[in-house]
Amino acid sequence: MSELLKVEGLSTVFPGTPRDVPVVDDLSFTIDEGEVLALVGESGCGKSMTALSVMRLVPKPGRIDRGTIVMNGRDVRGLSIPEIRKLRGHEISMIFQEPMTSLNPVVTVGKQVVEAIQLHEAVDFGAARKRTIELFERVGIPDAAPRFDVYPHQLSGGLKQRVMIAMALSTRPKLLIADEPTTALDVTIQAQILELLRDLQRDTGMSILLITHDLGVVNELSDRVSVMYAGRVVEHAEREELFGRPVHPYSIGLLRSNPALSRPGEPLPEIPGVVPPPDEWPEGCRFANRCDRVLEVCGDEIPGATVQGPHKFVCCHAIAREGADD
Amino acid sequence: MTDALEPRGEPLLRVRGLRTWFPIKHGLLRRTVGHVKAVDDVSLDIRAGETLALVGESGCGKTTAGRSILRLESAQEGEVWFDGVDLLSLSNAELHPYRRKLQLVFQDPMASLDPRMRVREIVAEGLRSFGIGKTQREHTDRVAHLLERVQLNPDHMWRYPHEFSGGQRQRIGIARALAPEPQLLICDEAVSALDVSIQAQILNLLRDLQGELGLAYLFITHDLGVVKYLAHEVAVMYLGQVVETGRTDALFEAPRHPYTQALLAAIPSIDPARRSGAPPVLGDVPSPANPPSGCRFHTRCPAVFDRCSKEVPELVPCGGGEGQGSASRCFLAESSPG
Numbered sequence: 001m002s003e004l005l006k007v008e009g010l011s012t013v014f015p016g017t018p019r020d021v022p023v024v025d026d027l028s029f030t031i032d033e034g035e036v037l038a039l040v041g042e043s044g045c046g047k048s049m050t051a052l053s054v055m056r057l058v059p060k061p062g063r064i065d066r067g068t069i070v071m072n073g074r075d076v077r078g079l080s081i082p083e084i085r086k087l088r089g090h091e092i093s094m095i096f097q098e099p100m101t102s103l104n105p106v107v108t109v110g111k112q113v114v115e116a117i118q119l120h121e122a123v124d125f126g127a128a129r130k131r132t133i134e135l136f137e138r139v140g141i142p143d144a145a146p147r148f149d150v151y152p153h154q155l156s157g158g159l160k161q162r163v164m165i166a167m168a169l170s171t172r173p174k175l176l177i178a179d180e181p182t183t184a185l186d187v188t189i190q191a192q193i194l195e196l197l198r199d200l201q202r203d204t205g206m207s208i209l210l211i212t213h214d215l216g217v218v219n220e221l222s223d224r225v226s227v228m229y230a231g232r233v234v235e236h237a238e239r240e241e242l243f244g245r246p247v248h249p250y251s252i253g254l255l256r257s258n259p260a261l262s263r264p265g266e267p268l269p270e271i272p273g274v275v276p277p278p279d280e281w282p283e284g285c286r287f288a289n290r291c292d293r294v295l296e297v298c299g300d301e302i303p304g305a306t307v308q309g310p311h312k313f314v315c316c317h318a319i320a321r322e323g324a325d326d
Numbered sequence: 327m328t329d330a331l332e333p334r335g336e337p338l339l340r341v342r343g344l345r346t347w348f349p350i351k352h353g354l355l356r357r358t359v360g361h362v363k364a365v366d367d368v369s370l371d372i373r374a375g376e377t378l379a380l381v382g383e384s385g386c387g388k389t390t391a392g393r394s395i396l397r398l399e400s401a402q403e404g405e406v407w408f409d410g411v412d413l414l415s416l417s418n419a420e421l422h423p424y425r426r427k428l429q430l431v432f433q434d435p436m437a438s439l440d441p442r443m444r445v446r447e448i449v450a451e452g453l454r455s456f457g458i459g460k461t462q463r464e465h466t467d468r469v470a471h472l473l474e475r476v477q478l479n480p481d482h483m484w485r486y487p488h489e490f491s492g493g494q495r496q497r498i499g500i501a502r503a504l505a506p507e508p509q510l511l512i513c514d515e516a517v518s519a520l521d522v523s524i525q526a527q528i529l530n531l532l533r534d535l536q537g538e539l540g541l542a543y544l545f546i547t548h549d550l551g552v553v554k555y556l557a558h559e560v561a562v563m564y565l566g567q568v569v570e571t572g573r574t575d576a577l578f579e580a581p582r583h584p585y586t587q588a589l590l591a592a593i594p595s596i597d598p599a600r601r602s603g604a605p606p607v608l609g610d611v612p613s614p615a616n617p618p619s620g621c622r623f624h625t626r627c628p629a630v631f632d633r634c635s636k637e638v639p640e641l642v643p644c645g646g647g648e649g650q651g652s653a654s655r656c657f658l659a660e661s662s663p664g
Contacts, residue, residue: 042521142609156610157384186383186548191592191605213521216594220601243598257526258596260551264575267530268555271523274491 004174004207005031005054010067012046012053014278020065021279023049025231027067031175031207038210038218038239041228042254042275047211050228051177054209055092056084072174089120093168097180099160103152109163110136110148113170120171135166140196158189162196169200176201179211194220215255219243224311227251230276230286232302237312247314249291285317293318337371338542339395339428339510344368344404346387346394350615362615364390365401366566369641370544371651372510372559375536377543379557379574381550381589385611387566388546392512395544396428397421408510426456429503433515435495439487445498446483449473452505472501476531493524497531504535512544517552529555550593554578559651562586565622566614568641572652582644582654584627621656633657 010027013020024046031037039047052058054069056076069076072091079087088094096102104112113135114128123131129148136144139162152160161181168176178197182190198221201208210222218225218239225242227235227250235248246252253271255261262268273290276282282289288298297317305313306320345368347361364387372378380388394401397413406413413424429452432438439448449472450465452458459465470480476497487495496516503511513532517525533556535541545556553560553574560577562570562585570583581587588606595602607626612618618625624634634657644652644659 042523158610186611187550187592188383188588188605188607189610190594191602192608194594195605214594215522215596219596219598220594240598243596254522255596257522258551259526259529259549259555260593260596262551262555267533268526270526270530272527274493274524275521 002033003030004033004035004072005209006068006070007050007054008068008070010050010053010069011065012049012058012062013065014062016279022065022231022281023062023278024053025281027228027231027233029226029233029236031209033174033207034201034205035224036201036208036210036222038212038222038225039228040212040215040218040225040254042213044230044275044277045228046231046278047213047228048179051094051179051209051211054177055088055094057088086120089116089171089173091173092175092177093171093173094177094179095161095164095168095181097183099157099164099184100152102164103160105152108149108151109155109160110150113163113167116167117170131170132166135170136163139163139166139169139200140192141166156189157185158192161185161193165193165196165200169204172204173206175207175209177209177211180213181210182217183212183214190217197221215243215258216260227254230281231278232286232315234287234316235314237309241309241312247308247319248316249293249318250287253290285315295321338374338408339370339372339544340405340407341368341370341391341395342405342407344391344394344401344406346390346399346401360615362613363566363617364614365394366614366617368404368563368566368568370561370568370571372542372544374509374542375540376558377536377545377556379545379547379553379560380563381547381553381560382563383548383589383611385565385614386563387614388563389514391563392430392514392544392546396425396430396512398430423456426452426506427509429506429508429511431496431499431503431511431513431516433518435492435499435519436487438499439495439502441487444484444486445469445473448487448498449483449502449505452502456506458506468505469501472504473498475504475535476501491524492520493527496520496528500528500531500535504539508541510542510544512546514546515548516545518547518549525552532556550589562589565612565617567622567655569623569655570653571641576652582652582659583623583656584629584658585623588626588628629658631657 008028010024011022012024013022027050039050041047053064110132113132117128133144133148136147141147141159141162182193212218222239224238226233229250235251246255256269259268271290284300285298285303288294295317303315303317305315306323307313344365346365347363349358350360352359368391382388390399393399395406401414446469449469453465453468459468469483473480473483478497517528557574560574561568564585570586581590591606609626612625620635620637621639624630639655639657641653641655642660644654
């Protein structure tokens with residue numbers, strides 16, 4: 001499979017005193033064609049900022065400080081404004097957590113999708129309308145034709161998210177960025193949307209960058225997973241590998257603290273402490289003060305990647321040392 | 327039917343036939359043209375020192391049910407028995423001492439803590455309201471003790487809510503609820519806004535507090551993982567009605583109602599060897615203003631048959647033996663007892 005998106009050494013910062021505050025720090029990943037990569041982590045780990053950086057949509061006064069983003073052989077950071085606009089939508093589309101805030105409440109949902117199509121292609125309204133209704137059918141909106149003329153508030157949360165997906169797919173993107181696509185939805189609706197995304201991915205062969213805090217959603221949808229903590233990737237592995245044999249103490253803690261796995265009568269394994277905000281990220285390993293395997297070196301040096309396989313690395317001093325001892 | 331639900335002595339809180347409808351008003355004269363049947367015949371039992379989880383998806387009425395029990399919403403019908411008294415029959419003045427015994431923990435601690443009050447004032451408000459402790463000094467001591475109990479530094483009582491993280495704020499919310507020494511906490515999505523590593527801390531805290539203080543919880547949530555960890559008993563709600571009740575382990579092992587089965591099947595798996603297949607139910611939840619005829623779940627039910635749209639099923643006991651108190655609102659459960 002060929003590489004579709006390659007991000008290397010990405011740092012995104014917000015201005016602060018006495019120095020800029022990084023929210024994404026030296027992040028690298030690649031997505032192959034037809035692959036689903038999940039960035040998973042808790043609030044404030046920088047997963048959404050990573051997605052926005054790829055789209056060059058980092059809200060001001062934030063900015064990309066360092067790193068390269070290469071999409072389909074083109075350097076995204078070097079593109080002009082018209083070029084980046086063309087890239088968004090044409091090659092990369094995005095869906096968000098809250099479909100209500102991403103849809104215009106005073107325009108019918110059909111017109112909004114038509115608008116998206118016409119922005120990128122020279123087609124007349126009739127053809128765009130026809131395609132919109134086909135898309136509505138494809139994403140499982142019942143009564144697709146009459147639904148063309150309804151306003152967002154007339155649709156349930158699940159249907160609004162389907163409209164968003166239809167809009168995102170309308171330009172046949174190569175990469176779909178899905179930022180917490182099911183977080184606002186009920187669990188039975190979430191199952192439907194996950195099934196739809198899986199289906200669409202298989203049919204169109206597009207790649208997906210999935211951003212989520214929910215490990216269940218990761219397992220349902222992704223091929224590979226990067227676990228993020230405080231702006232950095234701490235572990236990267238194939239899905240089966242990460243869920244079956246997590247290595248980093250943070251990944252292990254995240255998986256074990258899931259209440260669905262609790263055993264009767266036993267306390268839930270917790271990760272002590274809290275995620276530090278970006279301006280309080282400690283020196284060295286950022287997880288050190290919550291880690292049960294902490295060493296002296298952890299407070300001084302940011303751990304590098306210990307490669308454990310073609311698609312697996314982990315950033316942890318304790319694990320690096322273990323490997324060195326073998 | 328009441329007796330069938332209640333094999334093990336008097337519950338701490340007993341809710342019977344609770345009904346909270348919100349009028350839909352329309353036109354110049356604001357005439358009532360219909361009702362949102364948010365809570366429509368809900369019956370529950372909560373035993374002292376135990377946790378009942380009230381589970382359901384958005385709009386199923388679980389929050390309104392909790393608020394109606396506390397009389398923060400006025401129920402049109404039903405009984406809420408606590409300590410031998412029907413709370414719904416009391417005047418506001420008569421109710422006041424009972425409010426001390428039933429306290430509420432909210433989902434979003436930022437929205438439920440007054441940003442202009444110091445933590446000490448927030449927690450001490452409940453003490454003052456119920457005349458617990460006479461002097462300022464006594465209040466301060468009690469607040470310090472409560473903060474310790476929820477594992478916060480008592481010296482932080484002079485800070486404001488914004489100076490705390492989300493998990494710490496939820497601890498403040500719990501300390502405030504504990505201040506008047508309640509017997510029952512109603513926790514409305516109390517851990518839903520928290521990250522999973524913090525959620526585990528708060529869940530463990532709630533469980534420890536239950537053990538130490540003998541508290542009962544009505545735990546309102548959409549998250550079945552949380553239910554599995556914390557609840558002794560579960561009541562599943564759909565469109566204003568309880569569709570299934572049972573002991574937690576029995577309900578997770580052998581759910582009776584097709585909706586409960588769908589809910590459980592829809593939880594994303596974190597087992598790498600297993601992804602869930604096709605979604606268990608299709609379509610959306612119908613509007614509670616105009617619920618379907620017969621069984622309210624029949625429009626989405628995979629096991630629907632002709633009787634379901636015509637007759638209304640009752641919540642009937644099912645599954646004897648270990649599954650004490652199991653009941654399901656489904657014709658299929660009726661026809662296959664045990």
